Amino acid sequence: GPTAAATSYHTFAEAMAEIDTVAARYPQIARKFVAGKSYQGRDIAGLKISDNVATDEDEPEVLIIANIHARERLTAEQALDHIARLTQGYGSDSRITQLVNGREIWIMPMVNPDGQVYDMTSDTSSGRMWRKNRQPNGTSTGTDLNRNFAYRWGCCGGSSGNGASETYRGTAAESAPETKVLANFVRSRVVGGEQQLKMFLDIHSVAELVLWPFGYTYSDTVAGAMSADEQATHRAIGRELAGTNGFTPEQSSDLYITDGTTIDWTWGQYRIFSLTFELGGGSFYPPPSAIDGEVQRSREALLRLTEYADCPYRAIGKQG
Ligand SMILES: NS(=O)(=O)N[C@@H](CCC(=O)O)C(=O)O
Numbered sequence: 212g213p214t215a216a217a218t219s220y221h222t223f224a225e226a227m228a229e230i231d232t233v234a235a236r237y238p239q240i241a242r243k244f245v246a247g248k249s250y251q252g253r254d255i256a257g258l259k260i261s262d263n264v265a266t267d268e269d270e271p272e273v274l275i276i277a278n279i280h281a282r283e284r285l286t287a288e289q290a291l292d293h294i295a296r297l298t299q300g301y302g303s304d305s306r307i308t309q310l311v312n313g314r315e316i317w318i319m320p321m322v323n324p325d326g327q328v329y330d331m332t333s334d335t336s337s338g339r340m341w342r343k344n345r346q347p348n349g350t351s352t353g354t355d356l357n358r359n360f361a362y363r364w365g366c367c368g369g370s371s372g373n374g375a376s377e378t379y380r381g382t383a384a385e386s387a388p389e390t391k392v393l394a395n396f397v398r399s400r401v402v403g404g405e406q407q408l409k410m411f412l413d414i415h416s417v418a419e420l421v422l423w424p425f426g427y428t429y430s431d432t433v434a435g436a437m438s439a440d441e442q443a444t445h446r447a448i449g450r451e452l453a454g455t456n457g458f459t460p461e462q463s464s465d466l467y468i469t470d471g472t473t474i475d476w477t478w479g480q481y482r483i484f485s486l487t488f489e490l491g492g493g494s495f496y497p498p499p500s501a502i503d504g505e506v507q508r509s510r511e512a513l514l515r516l517t518e519y520a521d522c523p524y525r526a527i528g529k530q531g
């Protein structure tokens with residue numbers, strides 16, 4: 212039946228319990244996986260959703276992560292909602308049934324658990340406005356996980372070398388355990404020499420944007436790294452998805468230059484068509500009464516992103 216209206220944000224424990232509940236309720240199509248541990252030893256976990264879920268089938272794979280920035284609370288709700296839609300719709304909604312039968316969908320709702328717990332266990336009604344992980348760095352705390360990935364890490368003034376900065380890039384690419392866990396998971400999806408992941412989504416908040424690579428350069432195309440067709444495909448998918456939720460579609464660097472981000476790495480290293488969403492809600496802490504409305508805005512976009520995994524070039528009318 213329909214998901215009950217949200218009345219509060221999931222704590223880390225509640226999100227993990229929901230993953231366990233879904234895996235127990237839909238054992239044929241949902242299976243919990245733990246990709247690794249955070250700096251403080253918490254699980255970095257998710258659900259694989261597919262028919263014959265215990266078997267690695269030759270189906271296009273999709274990875275969706277959320278809450279890499281601790282205070283971006285709505286993002287975990289968006290990921291958990293996509294899990295609920297896919298599992299509850301299976302067998303009754305033909306579009307969702309076909310999607311689950313024809314894809315292997317990996318969804319990780321809280322990939323920065325230490326930061327999420329720290330942000331949420333504050334004494335105020337909202338949060339601590341915390342962004343980074345909780346790894347000490349000299350005199351300060353926290354690496355910005357979305358500046359710690361290995362593609363063109365620290366190249367271009369899109370991050371900081373100051374440990375106190377909100378965009379501290381870490382001491383080296385993948386110096387944060389959470390980054391290493393996520394990168395190792397993506398590396399593990401190279402099977403028979405081919406990266407099985409075909410679409411990647413990193414869910415952030417709060418700006419109502421759909422972003423595509425690259426962030427490290429203002430250039431739309433980069434020889435050997437982003438061809439005109441590859442850029443056109445990212446742009447076409449980005450614009451199509453933004454048309455469904457009313458967000459603004461643009462290249463990541465149109466917002467500002469970033470380096471070491473998730474999507475620059477997943478595309479730059481593995482040619483996984485990659486997007487970052489910046490959800491709405493007006494602040495990092497929309498009132499719980501706003502959760503359902505904001506999450507519903509991007510439901511169609513997440514379904515279409517999942518659908519494109521068999522042939523992203525379909526977005527520009529090109530075969531494979
Ligand atoms: N969610 S956010 O931090 O406000 N914006 C993201 C944008 C990510 C990107 O440009 O690829 C960031 O700066 O990491």
Ligand SMILES: [Zn+2]
Pocket residue numbers: 280283415416
């Ligand atoms: Zn963010």
